[in-house]
Amino acid sequence: MNVLSDHWEPQIPVTDYNGLTITEATNLQNALRHRVNLKPLRSKIKTIAGADISLDLHGEIVFAGLVILDMNDLQPIAYSLVTATNTFPYVPGYLAFREIPAITKAFEQIPVASRPDVIMFDGNGILHSRRMGIASHFGVLTQTVTMGCAKKKLAGKYTKPDSYKGTYTPVIDKNETIGFALRTKVNVKPVFISPGNGMSLADSISIAMNCVRKHRLPEPTRKAHEFVNLFRTGALKEGYHEIQKMTLF
DNA sequence: GCGACAG
DNA sequence: ATCTTGTCGC
Numbered sequence: 001m002n003v004l005s006d007h008w009e010p011q012i013p014v015t016d017y018n019g020l021t022i023t024e025a026t027n028l029q030n031a032l033r034h035r036v037n038l039k040p041l042r043s044k045i046k047t048i049a050g051a052d053i054s055l056d057l058h059g060e061i062v063f064a065g066l067v068i069l070d071m072n073d074l075q076p077i078a079y080s081l082v083t084a085t086n087t088f089p090y091v092p093g094y095l096a097f098r099e100i101p102a103i104t105k106a107f108e109q110i111p112v113a114s115r116p117d118v119i120m121f122d123g124n125g126i127l128h129s130r131r132m133g134i135a136s137h138f139g140v141l142t143q144t145v146t147m148g149c150a151k152k153k154l155a156g157k158y159t160k161p162d163s164y165k166g167t168y169t170p171v172i173d174k175n176e177t178i179g180f181a182l183r184t185k186v187n188v189k190p191v192f193i194s195p196g197n198g199m200s201l202a203d204s205i206s207i208a209m210n211c212v213r214k215h216r217l218p219e220p221t222r223k224a225h226e227f228v229n230l231f232r233t234g235a236l237k238e239g240y241h242e243i244q245k246m247t248l249f
Numbered sequence: 250g251c252g253a254c255a256g
Numbered sequence: 257a258t259c260t261t262g263t264c265g266c
Contacts, residue, residue: 053256055257090257092254098257099256123255133255154255192255 017097018087025094029132035140036131040200045071045145048211049116050224051103051138054232055086062086063232064102067223068116074211074219078114078242080106081231092154093130095123096137107142109240117145118199118207120220124148125196125204127171127179129155139197146196147204149221153181153192163187165212168205180205184212191217 017025047068054063065081084102088094107115124133125148133154139146156173161183168182171192179194182205195204211218217225230236 053257055256057258059257090256092256095255121255128255148255150255152255153253155253 016087017101020088020097022091022094025097026130029096029130029137032137032140033130033132036126036136036197038126038195038200039198041145041198041203043117045117045207047071047077047116048118048120048207048220050120050122050218050220050222051106052122052221052224052228053099053102054225054228056232060086062099062102063228064099064106065224065228065231066103066106066110066116066119067220067227068110068114069220069223071117071210074213076223076227076243077245078110078240079227079236080109080240081228081236081238082106082109083238093128096132096134099123099134100138100141103138104142107144111240114240114242115144119144119146119196120207120211120218120224121146121148121196122150122221122225124150124154124179124192125194127154127156127192127194129173131178133194133196135194135196145198147199147207148179148192148194148196149208149218150192151189151217161190166209168193177201182208184218185216188216 068078088098121135125135135146135148156171158171161167161169168180170177171179181190193208
């Protein structure tokens, strides 16, 4: 079956991009972009996960993970960690092909009943020249609600938001708003927020702001980065784990 | 041709 | 992304 076919429905996510050429990758992005859903979220979200990867010295082994947080207090309640072999090089605009295979593996390891309402990626959603950043790509493949939070701009133009925390400006490409530059900390470089799939532009900026605490990066992405690094250095083990809630008495 | 360029 | 030391500031 050809994944580029218009009639192909994503049931079992395609996660093997081994040997794909950039031209083929571009074609896949152009085929998937029409499947992105940017309608407003309908239900209130209870949990949100951060997704990220970490690489070993040579960049051959991928340590991937998702950390699920309770939306109320942004505390981690579970995490899923896996390793995978690296197959695709890093090419700006094609990050999805490098990270999605491993992240999908980690996602599928989470029991269906425990899967997060939203997944925040360390990268972009539609803030991409073909509107197909890693968050949108993953969201379409797995039919999940996703968004992106990148540390650097990938596409579009924007004016610097004011130095105050919580201010943001639109990132515009071809006369279209594709995301926002959000100041999460006073006098600190903004982060770039965009919807991935299953939510609107307004939803993405709203959720991002609700996930910011004391740091530049929103908690989901920050925790995901922290956990995959603990995994790479051996402090955490592969698998799906639930975190016991701290009881005070 | 030149500048830009997620992780 | 990863490696790497000190330093400035809350």
